[in-house]
Amino acid sequence: MMDGIWTDVRWAARSLLRSPGFALVAVSSLALGIGANTAIFTLVNAVLLRPLPVSEPDRLFDVYTVDGSNADRNLIPVSIPNFLDLDQGLESFAGVAAEFSGGFSLEPDDGGEAAGVPGSVVTGDYFELLGVDAAAGRLLRSSDEGPRGTGAVAVLSHALWTNRFGADPAVVGRTVRLNGIAFEVVGVAPAGFRGRRTLAAPERVWVPFSMLYDMTPPGLHTFFEARRALPIEIFGRLADGVSPATARAELDVWARRLEAEYPDANRDRSLALVSMAQAAVGVNQRDTLTRSGAAGMVVVGLILLIACANLANLLLSRAAGRSRELALRAALGADRWALVRRSLSESLLLAVVGGAIGLAIAGWGSRLMLSLGSELLPAGAVEPALEGRVLAFTAVLAIGTGLLFGLVPAVRAARTDIVGLLKEGGRQGAGLARSPLRSGLVVAEVALAMVGLTGAGLLVRSMQAAATTPLGYAVEGLAVVGVPVGGASPAESIESMRRARSEVLAVQGVEAAGFGGVVPLTEVQVRTFLPEGAPPDRASSFVSVVAAMPDYLPTLGVAPESGRGVIADDLLEGAPAVAVVNRALADRYWPGENPLGRRFTFYGDPVVREVVGVVPTVTITQTGEEPRPAAYMPWSQWPQGFGVLHLRTSGGGAAVLGAVAERLRALHPEATLQPPRTVDDLRYDTLRARRVGAGLVGAFALVALVLAVMGIHAVLATVSRQRTHEIGVRMALGARRGAVLRMVVGQGMALVGVGVGVGLLASVVAGRLVQSLLFDTSPSDPVTLLVVPVVLSAVALLACLGPAWRSTRTSPVRALSPERSGPH
Known part of the structure; x- marks a missing residue:
């Protein structure tokens, strides 16, 4: 054989x-x-x-909060008080661990340059429950946790150990500084382990949960203590003999118990169990x-x-x-x-x-x-x-x-x-007309290429639509730069911002400037909004909260629809607590009513605030988002440690922004300032995923087009060679070269036409299946469905012309000579 x-x-x-x-x-x-x-x-x-790379991953499950009043938030983390109750009471799990992720500043003890590194604050049983062993030294354990601020030990990822410390075993026992705090390195995680997330950065560091307050900004500490706040992710390993269904049933019981015992914090909330393998790329x-x-x-x-x-x-x-x-x-x-x-x-x-x-x-x-x-x-x-x-x-x-x-x-x-x-x-005709199978394959190639090209066209059109969607304010000439505004008091921060604004306005080409608490088209702080006297169906929800100086909204070009915006008097000490809300928030909580004078609070914040103005809803987080309720707070009443200076410029472009950066560096020589960026650039960045997707699909569609052209050309060339005798007879009987050219091209283009028609119908059906990936673009977009068939037909015509032209060069004498009748 x-x-x-x-x-x-x-x-x-x-x-x-x-x-x-x-x-x-x-x-x-x-x-x-x-x-x-x-x-x-x-x-x-x-x-x-x-x-x-963990032990028995099928036994590991993440636990998430589901908020019934904020279904659009999907699966969200858990509060620390709820975790502590679950950790003590759950019987379906061999153990439950918690993790808070963020970014640390890492500085080696040898005086090397400090660098940012992703890190996690985790409970002591984190590595034990995951079932991983140390590559060097040991991993964190429960005994490393103690009272708040104790347990300054750290575990490095294998990639960080290799890239930053040269895989030196002596790193165990050394001291590194994380966020300025000295930590002893006790071990190195195994190669390939980067935590619970597949897409996490390979260079990481882990520290005990008792260091949570020391490793995070003070502004977050109130969230750690609030039962309604959801700052941490938790997971557990099922106990022996316990099924996921049993664990889910117990979590349902615990969710009802927590809601009954703490109704204000856990109202309309439940707990969800998700396999860690499923959540590894982000649940x-x-x-x-x-x-x-x-x-x-x-x-x-x-x-x-x-x-x-x-x-x-x-x-x-x-x-x-x-x-x-x-x-x-x-x-x-x-x-x-x-x-x-x-x-x-x-x-x-x-x-x-x-x-x-x-x-x-x-x-x-x-x-x-x-x-x-x-x-x-x-x-x-x-x-x-x-x-x-x-x-x-x-x-x-x-x-x-x-x-x-x-x-x-x-x-x-x-x-x-x-x-x-x-x-x-051996002289039987070999034309495509005599071979339905070969004709059908050519049609199929063209139809498939049509589907691929149409998909690419729809994605490109979708990206163009996203790039030109209005944000609710004029983007032209708008730029932002982050400026440190921290001070001993809100008054000092406000004075710092006023000095920075005054310096920037002195730059020629800067027409307006104002401080806000958020970079456009990025994530923004959200709080639970509690309107006074609202009916149960509108009792609470998450709203975006933005700190604003008086010139912030005017710089954006956002004018009040009713009432007023933030004014200088709102910044004075002892000023009444007020807020400016957007139209989406007003329609959510007071539909058909006048929101001016309405009062509300945020969960965990006893201050009662009054609505003094309503502004149009603008895009906050991402292009094409659903209208998001938002409240704009006077800066002194919602102080932030970092300000975003918004600039409206005219002419000069990069030169104006360069001059702005120089003024700000002179004002804050001790700070590291990010260069100013235009909002156009920020929007470009938010569309990067769409651009990459459109580019990849476009590249694949181009490959499909090349293959289809190769197939049409190769098949027609082969068929034309096999019909040499027939063509020779035709020309010997007086057929003109033009007639032969039209015959061969017509034969190929007839199949292309059928393929384009079939592909057009298939494209409309396929477009509906991927409609969720399109932004403001119909699956039957007329521009795409017009341009793609024309382009495909034009390229196919070029593919047909080569074999057709060679057919017209056939010599009747050679075609009919006896020596050409042998095997091919």
Whole structure:
């Protein structure tokens, strides 16, 4: 058997070497198709399929809060008081641990340069419950926790230990400073471990939970003590013999108990249990990532289908061209199964070579795609590798392709009409009209390319719509710069901001300036809003809270609809507690009523505030967001340690912003200032994910177009060569070159037209399936559905012209000469 297989492989290799053009087109098509699929699968594997490096991950579960009055917040963290109750009372878990994540400033004891590093404050049983062992030293344990402010020990991630400390074992026992506090390094986490999140930065540090207050800004400390605030994530390992259903039932009991005992804090809240493996990429982001990965696999699947259609059509054309040779072999006694096996060995060899080249393309392509989206992820968060699962995927893809799309041409070749062919001398017509299967494959290629190009067009149009969506204020000439405004009192902070504003207004080209407490198009602080006397269905909800100086909203160009904005008198000590609310908040709590004079409080804050003005709703967090209720608070009544200076400029551009930066550096020489940025740039950054997605799908659609063009050109070229005798007869009987050109081009374009029509219908259906990924763009967008068919048809016409022009060069004498009647 092995001798027979080896003989078939050598025959296939010699046969392909005698037809280098055919082999090149077939291998290139498969390499692109398999390479694109493997590249996407490599990233999907690294993000969604690679298991966390923990012990028995199927026994680990995260616990989240579900807030019924704020369903749009999805699954959210847990309060520290609730965690302490659960930690003491849950019986379904062998243990429950808590984690608060943030950023630390790390400074080695050797005086090295300080650098920011992600870190987590975790309870002592964190590593024990995850079931990981130290690579050096030891990990945190329960005995490291003590009274608040004790337990200054730290564990470094393996990547941080390697990159920052040269993997020196002596680092254990050394001292590092985190946020200016001395910590003893007690151990190094195992290689590959970066915590509970797949997309976390590999360089990290962990410290005990008793250091929580020391490692965080004072402004957060009231949230740690409030039962309604939700600052920490918690997880647990199921006890032996306990099922997830049992644990969920116990959590339901605890949620009702907490709501009954602390109704103000836990009203309309429940607890959800989610597998840690499912939450590893972010519990609220997994569906989006899964849909994106599925969309990517569908797009590259279209590419592979086009490549397979190319292979099948080329093999069918090749079989038709070799029909006389196969007839002679059969007439001389060749077994039909041997003919099938030899033809199949040819397609399998093509698939294996294409798969090997595709694997190389995948390694390069996955790194390229990762680099395009690098700014969306922490450095080193995703490490694609051609590991076992990826190699198996590629092998199955290649061999399956070779078998599936090589079998039909092989069987058709073996079922050749021997007598008929020998009588005709091998000169039977080979036009596409006589081969519905080959015609159908060409139509399928064009239709699939049409679907891919339409998807790319819709995503590009969606990105354009997002980039031009109004934010509610004029973006032109608007820039922001962060300025430290901390002081011993709100009055000192306000005076600091006034000096900075005065300096900036002195710069030529700056027309207006005002301080606000948030950078446009970023996350903003939210609080539970409690309107006085509201009915139960509007009793409370999260609202965005923005500290504002009097010139903040005017600089944005946001004028009050009714009442007034923040004024200078609101900043005076002892001034009445007031707020300016946006239209979304007014409509949420006082629909159809006058909100002016209404009163409210924030949960955990006893101050009663009065609404003195209503302003239009503007975009706060991200382009295209649903209108978000927001309250603008006078700065002295909602002090912040960091201010965002908004600038309205005219002309000068970068020169004006450079002058602004110089003035601010002179005013705050001790501070590290970020350079001013335009709001246009900030909006550009928020659309990076959409741009990357549109770019990748566009690139894949371009590959699909190239493959479709290659397939049309190759098939028409093969068919034209096989019709040389027929064309020679036509020209000998007086057919003009123009008529031959129109005949060949018409034959190809007729199939292209059918493919475009089928693809158009399929695109409309497919567009509805991905409508959730589109922003303000219809799946039947007329511009896309008009431009894509025109472009595809124009490119297909160019692909048809080459073989058609060569057909017109056919010499009737050579075409009808006896020596051309032999085997091809």
